[in-house]
Amino acid sequence: MYTEKVMEHFRNPRNVGEIKDADGIGMVGNAKCGDIMKIYMKINNGIIDDVKFQTFGCGSAIASSSMATELIKGKSVDEAVELTNKAVVEALGGLPKVKVHCSVLAEQAVKSALYDYAQKNNLVVKGLEDFNPDEDVHEH
């Protein structure tokens, strides 16, 4: 049911933890399953120097957050905004259909942290103009 990559990131998730003086923090939850994901980012000159996550949720959510943080670490804010849940699923070698929403949570958590960073620094980030951090996570 799960790919080797999903199992590997679930058993040995990358970038777990908290960044005390984070420049952007995003927290999202899925109303249906009750799982919660929090992402912290350290951003310098528009580059994500460090990113960490805490996920209280299912295995796919943990694997998705682990992969999402790996995909955006060292990237620019503009590049990270473009991270889609599809890219996370692809990098994991696929997720079962009923677990795709877990990857959506990861995409939303990343966007939410970037939104927080933009708000705190009075920045307009392309791609986040219509982002609503309080919107319920839905599949797309």
Ligand code: FES
């Ligand atoms: Fe809710 Fe996976 S079942 S995030």
